[in-house]
Amino acid sequence: MAMMKVTLLGLLGLSAQLAMSENATASSNTSAATVLSEGSLKVRSLPSVVTILHLSDTHSLHRSTGNLPDAVTRQDIFIHSGDVAKVGNDGELGDFNHWLGTIKHKYKHMFIIAGNHDYWDTNWRLNRGWVSEAEASNPNYFQSKITNAKVLNHEMAEVMGLKIWGAGWHARRGDSRSGNNYGDLPAGIDILVTHDAPFGIFDMTGGGHWGSTHALLDAIYRAKPKVHLFGHIHEQRGHWDRSGASFTGGVEYRPSPHTGQVFRPNGPPAQNYPVEVESNNAMANQPAVDHSWTGIWAPQHIVGRPRLITAKREGEAWHFTSSVP
Template sequence: MAFLRASLTAFLLAVASAEGTNGTATASSKTELPVNATNAKAVDPVPPIADKTEASTAGLKVKRGGQSQGPDVVRILHISDTHSLHRSTGNLPDADILIHSGDVAKVGSESELGDFNDWLGSLKGKYKHILVISGNHDFWDTNWRLNRGHISNEVAQDPAYFQHRITNARVLNHDLAEVMGLKIWGAGWHPRRGDSRSGNNYADIPEGVDIVVTHEAPFGIFDMTGGGHWGSSTALLDAIYRTKPKVHLFGHIHEQRGHWTKAGSQYQGGVEYRPSPYSGQVFRPNGPPPQHYPVEVESNNAMANQPSVDHSWTGVWAPQHIVGADLIGCSNAWQPGLPQWDATLKTLWAFTNLKVSAPDEVVLRIPLPNNVVGGDQMVMEKNDIGKWGIKHVIRGECDASQLMQSVECLQKTPQDVAQDLCQPHVCRVALRTSKGLLKMRVVPGWAPLGAQRFLQLVTDKYYTDLAVYRAVSSFLVQFGVTGDMERSSKYQALEDDELRGVPILEGMVSFAAAAPDSRVATVCIFLDDFPQLGKNRWETPFGRVDEESLPVLHKLFTGYGDMPQCGGTGPDPVQILEQGNDYIRQNFPQCDFVESAEWLQ
């Protein structure tokens, strides 16, 4: 088995259902990295490099994107712990089988389960088989009714109880599904059966299954939380050792989302959860399974964030939202130094490098450049001392020399920006101004440090009763300076974010700064497009005002002109620091104010 990253929201497995196939892996035409660079021969003297990316084990054919390679390959999409946020998972990638490993709901109410079932119904034409197991949250409402005698224990624990509510999928309740040549055992959650209890019937898992699907983790595998091992099962661990499945899919422990994939005798992967969206640090990473552990692919894909965990790390309470996307869909910021991809690639797992064989049979492990996007081609060459490296990258609309020398080729288009703003990891904020409500979307991947700071300031109620002291017609509006030193002194200047090609367009939101590493709390919102700006790292936008709020933005008063430090006669921010808002109200009575800021669900 080998494990591949798919889309922005889920994990994708390519599984060989036929025995005895040779382990090979090929790249689709959309994501050939590295490639047979036939269209680059005029500028590249290096012979084409054959794509010999290795699969982790024999018995598997893996295709990076594209359609399946034949009847012996089954594509499996694994999702988990969507907690009634299933409609925020975006456009799930194509696969043969969709598997959800529990916690489809927040409390398991009839309305939640009904909406989830309707959503599955909309996917039935996309997947040949849909398999679901129940999680602990899916029975909260049931347990409430059990405890009050509204239903009997026999009814609640009837295997058909959950299936009657999820009719657009096959619900596995400690039973076996044999689909497309694979034996898949699903062990769902039960009312009044908790973690690690023998009542979970893990002893019933038969030998010879290919895939085991549970909600909880086996003890010691992706179960480390603040207090140590939590939410895992020793009985399940014993069952895994006994039955030796090739793949184990689960969720439950959100802050341990990640995967382990066995390559030879070693496991690759690890925890990928980052307290969202405020930190690039992995939550409590733990070591791989023991070397003799029988499972080849171990996947915890709990997709929603865990607000209490995020708060314990960041001091910020954020709404629950889908964050499984953050590691692939944003940028390198969530995992500095590791390759990450936009939605068009859909395949490369962020913890791995490509492994290829050069024409001279040298095996290369290539960390991919930060500026590579879906559809690009990498051309390799050997230097004077015999070492291979990346010579240049070819993009369809640019020749190789343009791409390496021109920042413009890396600039996001307005269409890219619009797509970014619709991703499930985006956070929504509203500024209440004296002219009306300004709704905006914050995209952590554009400027992770800037987004983190802004959202922290919103949570801390920093943006309360602040003058829009700089308002220049057709240019920008600016706010964030306060005479309350107790309020402002707790925030230090930020390091600059990396440039990610985000253009300055109408409604873009960024911090106001004039020098490296000087962003603190002052925010500017642009009133028009300014393609000449955004070339400095401290100018990187972190969000954009919603189109519906642009009329409110343009109503903000701009009649006083620019501030004195920029040659104007408008309000002086230095005087605001010294005198507070009295200075504004006495001397610039038409100035607008940001009255408050808040998160939007």
């Protein structure tokens, strides 16, 4: 009898501890709870719906992106896929980091990668010997400047049941190639975050394909992520969502706000392209492109909204759709 009392007390203590942990961390939208056969102990499973807000290429214009916390009713994960700055000096990066600190309480997780503009100042100082190659290539270099979000540097974060892998730009790589060969992209991830594009997808400029790589395209076919988030090619901002065996969406960027004409509409990915949502969400305009259409030079400004990616769990698998809130 004494042994049974101890066992029951132990179960009650464990139940209380788990209940406290559940109340502190559980999402408001979850799949059915699992009930253990011994006693009334309940363990909540993974969320059944997760929302991701995707931003890219804000170029120090982050304070004019609008009231992001009010953009949708619930945002679980914030992801910025690079070019947070114009030239990437400490003042710009510090202001962006401060802004992140003012909104981070609205998100459960925040992830960032570096874009090519985020290394312009670093490359300038590298060329003058004011920063060493070892410092600039250190995996923690960009993270030391962005303290209010997790910087993904060829690494995976697993949160809320989702596997997110990101790789940003490298110093000394200029503006057309990131320096990544993506051979380390693991299979089985849900969300891939890069700054550059896969070759042939949202990469058409006035000079043809630019800012994209065959290596990234090959890696996506190999690793089969369900979502790919990027930016970089402003005039190709747009999305593709898989609908059955085909894709819906396309280029959204309009060089002239007075017409409905988009810049260089192109076809969807091949039917066997494994991604469910492809989002190029470079949010700032491309002044040179706009000038070529309108004859007017205007300062760079925000023209796109954040994109909302919704993940829904069906059985053991996640499925994704996108929208603009």
